[in-house]
Amino acid sequence: MDLECGNRELVKQGLLGRGWSRIKAFSNNVKTEVLEFFGALRKLGQDDPRRVVHSLKAGLALTLVSLFYYYQPLYDSFGVSAMWAVITVVVVFEFSVGATLGKGVNRGLATLLAGALAIGAHQLANLSGRICEPVVLGFFVFLQAAVSTFARFCPKIKARYDYGLLVFILTFSLISISGFRDDEILELVHKRLLTVLIGGSTCVIISVLLFPVWAGQDLHNLIASNMEKLGIFLEGFGDEYFKMAEDGESKEGRSFLQGYKSVLNSKNNEEALANFARWEPRHGRFQFRHPWKQYLKIGALTRQCAYRIESLNGHLHADIQAKPEIRSKIQSTCTKMSMESGEALKELSKAIKTMVKPFAADIHIENSKSAVKNLNTLLKSGLWDDETDLLEVVPVATVASLLIDVVGCTAKIAESVHELATMLNFEALELTVLRETEPEI
Amino acid sequence: MDLECGNRELVKQGLLGRGWSRIKAFSNNVKTEVLEFFGALRKLGQDDPRRVVHSLKAGLALTLVSLFYYYQPLYDSFGVSAMWAVITVVVVFEFSVGATLGKGVNRGLATLLAGALAIGAHQLANLSGRICEPVVLGFFVFLQAAVSTFARFCPKIKARYDYGLLVFILTFSLISISGFRDDEILELVHKRLLTVLIGGSTCVIISVLLFPVWAGQDLHNLIASNMEKLGIFLEGFGDEYFKMAEDGESKEGRSFLQGYKSVLNSKNNEEALANFARWEPRHGRFQFRHPWKQYLKIGALTRQCAYRIESLNGHLHADIQAKPEIRSKIQSTCTKMSMESGEALKELSKAIKTMVKPFAADIHIENSKSAVKNLNTLLKSGLWDDETDLLEVVPVATVASLLIDVVGCTAKIAESVHELATMLNFEALELTVLRETEPEI
Numbered sequence: 108m109d110l111e112c113g114n115r116e117l118v119k120q121g122l123l124g125r126g127w128s129r130i131k132a133f134s135n136n137v138k139t140e141v142l143e144f145f146g147a148l149r150k151l152g153q154d155d156p157r158r159v160v161h162s163l164k165a166g167l168a169l170t171l172v173s174l175f176y177y178y179q180p181l182y183d184s185f186g187v188s189a190m191w192a193v194i195t196v197v198v199v200f201e202f203s204v205g206a207t208l209g210k211g212v213n214r215g216l217a218t219l220l221a222g223a224l225a226i227g228a229h230q231l232a233n234l235s236g237r238i239c240e241p242v243v244l245g246f247f248v249f250l251q252a253a254v255s256t257f258a259r260f261c262p263k264i265k266a267r268y269d270y271g272l273l274v275f276i277l278t279f280s281l282i283s284i285s286g287f288r289d290d291e292i293l294e295l296v297h298k299r300l301l302t303v304l305i306g307g308s309t310c311v312i313i314s315v316l317l318f319p320v321w322a323g324q325d326l327h328n329l330i331a332s333n334m335e336k337l338g339i340f341l342e343g344f345g346d347e348y349f350k351m352a353e354d355g356e357s358k359e360g361r362s363f364l365q366g367y368k369s370v371l372n373s374k375n376n377e378e379a380l381a382n383f384a385r386w387e388p389r390h391g392r393f394q395f396r397h398p399w400k401q402y403l404k405i406g407a408l409t410r411q412c413a414y415r416i417e418s419l420n421g422h423l424h425a426d427i428q429a430k431p432e433i434r435s436k437i438q439s440t441c442t443k444m445s446m447e448s449g450e451a452l453k454e455l456s457k458a459i460k461t462m463v464k465p466f467a468a469d470i471h472i473e474n475s476k477s478a479v480k481n482l483n484t485l486l487k488s489g490l491w492d493d494e495t496d497l498l499e500v501v502p503v504a505t506v507a508s509l510l511i512d513v514v515g516c517t518a519k520i521a522e523s524v525h526e527l528a529t530m531l532n533f534e535a536l537e538l539t540v541l542r543e544t545e546p547e548i
Numbered sequence: 549m550d551l552e553c554g555n556r557e558l559v560k561q562g563l564l565g566r567g568w569s570r571i572k573a574f575s576n577n578v579k580t581e582v583l584e585f586f587g588a589l590r591k592l593g594q595d596d597p598r599r600v601v602h603s604l605k606a607g608l609a610l611t612l613v614s615l616f617y618y619y620q621p622l623y624d625s626f627g628v629s630a631m632w633a634v635i636t637v638v639v640v641f642e643f644s645v646g647a648t649l650g651k652g653v654n655r656g657l658a659t660l661l662a663g664a665l666a667i668g669a670h671q672l673a674n675l676s677g678r679i680c681e682p683v684v685l686g687f688f689v690f691l692q693a694a695v696s697t698f699a700r701f702c703p704k705i706k707a708r709y710d711y712g713l714l715v716f717i718l719t720f721s722l723i724s725i726s727g728f729r730d731d732e733i734l735e736l737v738h739k740r741l742l743t744v745l746i747g748g749s750t751c752v753i754i755s756v757l758l759f760p761v762w763a764g765q766d767l768h769n770l771i772a773s774n775m776e777k778l779g780i781f782l783e784g785f786g787d788e789y790f791k792m793a794e795d796g797e798s799k800e801g802r803s804f805l806q807g808y809k810s811v812l813n814s815k816n817n818e819e820a821l822a823n824f825a826r827w828e829p830r831h832g833r834f835q836f837r838h839p840w841k842q843y844l845k846i847g848a849l850t851r852q853c854a855y856r857i858e859s860l861n862g863h864l865h866a867d868i869q870a871k872p873e874i875r876s877k878i879q880s881t882c883t884k885m886s887m888e889s890g891e892a893l894k895e896l897s898k899a900i901k902t903m904v905k906p907f908a909a910d911i912h913i914e915n916s917k918s919a920v921k922n923l924n925t926l927l928k929s930g931l932w933d934d935e936t937d938l939l940e941v942v943p944v945a946t947v948a949s950l951l952i953d954v955v956g957c958t959a960k961i962a963e964s965v966h967e968l969a970t971m972l973n974f975e976a977l978e979l980t981v982l983r984e985t986e987p988e989i
Contacts, residue, residue, distance in 0.1 A: 147702060148698070148699070148702065151698070151701050151702060152698070158698060158701045159698065161697065162693075162694040162695070162697040162698035163694050165693050165694060165697040166689070166690040166691070166693040166694035166697070167690065169689055169690065169693045169717070169721055170686050170689055170690045170693075173685075173686060173689055173721065173725045176725045176726070176728055176729060177682035177685075177686070177725075177728060182729065187726075187729075190722060190726070193718075193721050193722060193725065194718060194722070197693075197714065197717050197718045197721065198714065198718070241618035244614075244618075245611050245614060245618070248607070248610055248611055248614055249607040249608065249610065249611045250607070252603075252606050252607040252610045252611075252638075253603040253604050253606060253607035254603070256602065256603040256606040256607070257589070257592075257593070257599060257600065257603035258589070260592050260599045261588060261589065261592060273638065273639065276610070276638050277634075277635060277638045277639075280610055280614065280634050280638065281631060281634060281635070284614045284617045284618075284634065285617070285628075285631070287617055287618060288617060288623065288628075371855070372813070372815045372816070374813045375813070375816045411858075414812070414855045414858045414859060415859055415862075417852075417855045418855065418856055418859045418950065418953070421856075421953055483939055486939040486942060487939045498924055498927040498928045500941070500945065501927060501945045501948060501949050502949060504941065504942045504945035504946060504949070505945060505946045505949035505950070507942060508942050508943060508945070508946035509859065509946070512859070512862055
């Protein structure tokens with residue numbers, strides 16, 4: 108009996124112990140996940156502190172607009188319509204000035220246009236008598252919703268006026284429907300338009316005046332840094348590829364060779380930024396009608412180059428490698444091609460960043476082109492033994508050929524950066540040096 | 549005098565004539581542009597008739613919801629709050645079921661949560677007395693707006709709950725601010741929640757019942773058609789590349805060789821569709837927890853292959869071409885590699901589309917691999933003359949090497965399609981043939 112009791116006690120303790128350890132493990136799990144989540148949030152802020160500033164700005168804009176409710180004189184004139192200002196701030200306030208301005212202008216214009224049309228629809232429906240009125244109104248609502256929704260599929264319209272069409276559908280429906288119940292439709296339109304304008308301009312003012320984030324500047328930097336990433340890869344590639352056979356060391360982990368990967372998929376990002384940038388007024392070194400299209404062109408050429416680099420990168424990890432003696436023969440020219448085009452890209456990136464004419468890159472472009480010529484001569488010269496196994500030449504030949512492609516791409520990129528420099532009257536470097544003592548304009 | 553008059557008359561007529569021709573030219577311009585615009589709209593509809601259906605569905609949903617205003621008993625119970633149902637329909641109704649469901653669920657849950665929290669904030673602010681109330685409320689509004697705005701930067705949250713956070717900020721601000729003026733805050737939350745639910749469910753019901761557009765199905769088709777595009781290029785490439793020197797005909801215009809370009813930039817599209825698809829319930833051959841991640845994996849591998857093909861495409865238009873006698877030596881094996889991997893990709897695409905096991909592709913994969921082996925033997929056999937200029941071997945060697953890469957990529961794609969087939973229990977083809985007389989499940 109005592110023994111049984113003791114056993115039961117043990118079992119009970121065992122169960123309790125297991126239950127307790129499970130609870131402990133669960134709470135530890137939760138703790139780790141929460142810590143990880145906050146770690147991720149912290150990293151988001153550290154990666155780009157403008158995100159923290161933007162969040163504070165959004166809070167500020169909302170708090171400011173909510174004064175319409177708290178402050179009696181303001182509330183007296185707007186009443187519940189002040190709600191529209193709050194809604195406008197929440198949906199219009201975006202990260203960059205361009206996006207905020209674009210949405211604000213879209214919202215303002217769409218509200219104006221839809222309000223005017225809705226008043227017209229309301230008058231027409233009024234003429235048809237009380238019984239037919241809902242039918243006529245319903246028909247108008249259906250028609251404009253269907254047409255506007257369809258127009259939103261058009262890529263050109265979608266890029267710039269998607270949000271405007273959404274607001275158009277919303278405002279037209281709301282006002283024409285409300286008109287059925289509320290006879291003071293003009294007052295309604297007037298209040299809605301005014302509150303939208305107040306909300307929109309609050310957003311735009313805060314977005315422009317407090318630590319503005321310019322989409323144009325971001326696009327400018329993105330294009331330059333993408334080029335730089337390719338440059339870093341190319342500068343490192345020659346050494347990595349030819350060193351490999353010597354020390355047999357794995358280079359999977361070389362992170363500087365992986366930076367270019369983000370360039371492959373940057374198209375959507377670039378296009379979005381260019382769309383926002385089109386709304387932005389003159390700021391710093393950017394005018395209102397800055398040639399954003401040229402940036403997109405340079406971005407597309409950079410991506411072309413990145414595709415070649417992706418193929419090159421595959422050869423760093425390929426199973427079949429050419430014999431060291433074969434590779435060593437073209438090592439110096441290939442390394443030079445890679446190094447010079449990498450330096451050219453880095454110089455081009457620097458030229459864009461500092462907005463000076465890309466003369467420094469031209470030298471590297473010339474050097475890389477002459478390296479291509481040297482390679483061709485080398486290949487022609489029959490430097491190779493007769494017993495050279497062609498199978499072993501293929502990988503090296505491929506790398507050489509891809510590098511030749513890369514040199515071609517780099518030259519094209521340089522050309523389009525020169526075009527940009529002409530469009531924007533980039534300063535020539537000599538002038539900058541001379542002017543260094545003068546105050547900046 | 550008469551002469552002068554005549555001259556004046558002539559000048560007048562000339563001016564009039566010029567003015568008239570300008571007006572005519574302008575009106576012609578406008579006419580052309582309007583015609584072009586409608587042509588573009590028509591093409592949008594013809595390319596994907598579901599767009600027209602979607603527009604009509606959006607119109608229908610909006611008209612249905614506006615009944616809340618027209619129909620007296622409904623208006624009596626909701627009043628002006630019915631506006632929220634209209635707003636919900638306009639912003640929630642999206643092209644695919646998944647997007648609509650995702651936005652609807654986000655909006656519903658965010659309204660519920662924000663409403664509850666806003667009531668809590670209102671009670672807390674009430675305790676602090678009439679003078680401090682706006683300050684406390686303002687602080688809460690600022691805090692939640694800043695925190696939620698910051699959380700929207702987190703990529704994982706952005707992918708699934710971006711809209712939910714927007715609605716959270718909106719609802720919390722509106723209700724906590726309105727609470728300052730309106731004492732019936734519970735009634736307000738209740739009405740808002742109910743109208744949002746009515747609007748959201750109208751959208752979901754119409755979206756699911758009337759000609760549903762499933763994002764999952766679209767992703768499935770996109771992955772399959774991307775593979776097919778690469779297959780079409782590869783099937784054509786061998787012939788095009790080796791034919792060129794023979795007839796010297798330009799192939800810039802061959803559109804079937806350009807179809808693959810869209811694959812290079814399909815990443816964002818695939819990810820968006822996968823995010824929508826996760827919301828979708830079981831439909832047709834797709835379950836609720838369909839392995840969408842595997843589709844993204846296949847998509848990524850397909851893009852890897854597309855990058856190689858982009859390099860190959862560059863060699864179709866390259867200036868330096870190898871001599872025909874060199875190319876002819878490896879023509880048959882290279883054409884075979886290209887053709888077989890192209891056919892393998894097309895079979896894989898067909899296997900995904902019809903959801904049968906991709907056995908048919910395996911044969912082509914094996915063939916392409918043995919072609920690679922043949923090429924290696926050919927290169928080793930020293931088939932080449934001693935006087936062969938290496939410079940002329942390089943382009944052909946590059947094409948051969950890129951094709952070897954493509955064969956490797958294709959094998960990887962086949963592997964991941966096999967994984968998908970195992971996950972989803974694709975039917976084996978034999979079974980399908982036997983079961984052909986049975987009704988489809």
